[in-house]
Amino acid sequence: MGSLDRVDLDLLKALADDHRATVVALADRLGLSRNTVQARMARLERSGVFQSFERAMSPAALGLPIEAMVSVIVRQADIPRITAEIAEIPEVIQAHGLSGQIDLMVRVAARDTQHLFDVDARILSIEGVERTETSLVMGEVIGYRIRPILESVRREQ
Incomplete structure (x- = not known):
């Protein structure tokens, strides 16, 4: 995928904040139409931005x-x-x-x-x-996270 624009980054940050958010909730939070959010999500998925939709579970x-x-x-x-x-x-x-x-x-x-x-x-x-x-493994000290990267990339734009 080419570079992500501000709307993409805002959408990804909103998903990082609430990974269970619905398209309608995301649209409301970002001030976008539901169709815009759905189209952006589909494009991000096709381009490989999302790694997995598998629910993480505790072994x-x-x-x-x-x-x-x-x-x-x-x-x-x-x-x-x-x-x-x-x-x-x-x-x-x-x-x-x-x-x-x-x-x-x-x-x-x-x-x-x-x-x-x-x-x-x-x-x-x-x-x-x-x-x-x-x-x-004695304990997880930093779990998987992407939000700090999103914030850094967003600041650079």
């Missing part, structure tokens, strides 16, 4: 109170296959490809330490995975 509420970050080092040529195999492990919540010494950072959830050990063993058993290092 702990689902009986998986332990979260860990698993650093994975792999044979470079096998990354696409290894990533596909890691995606088949249900306890994997998220994974990122990285530059540097670590190839993949995999976020996992587990019932207890034995379950975490088993999940790590499943990752390590994938052909082409050379090494893993697991760190327990």
Whole structure:
């Protein structure tokens, strides 16, 4: 997508403030017509601005109170296959490809330490995975957020 204009940024900020806001509520808040907001939302969605409409849920509420970050080092040529195999492990919540010494950072959830050990063993058993290092998540200190970026971009315009 090209650059976002002030109306786009105001719309995104309103959504960051209230992610459950209806089109009518957004239109009222921004002083725009419902059709304008719907058209803008559709264009933003088509252009890939919105990453996911999946509702975030607590793994702990689902009986998986332990979260860990698993650093994975792999044979470079096998990354696409290894990533596909890691995606088949249900306890994997998220994974990122990285530059540097670590190839993949995999976020996992587990019932207890034995379950975490088993999940790590499943990752390590994938052909082409050379090494893993697991760190327990002690707590989230900064959750996912986009509002500060929106405010910064808005100020620059």
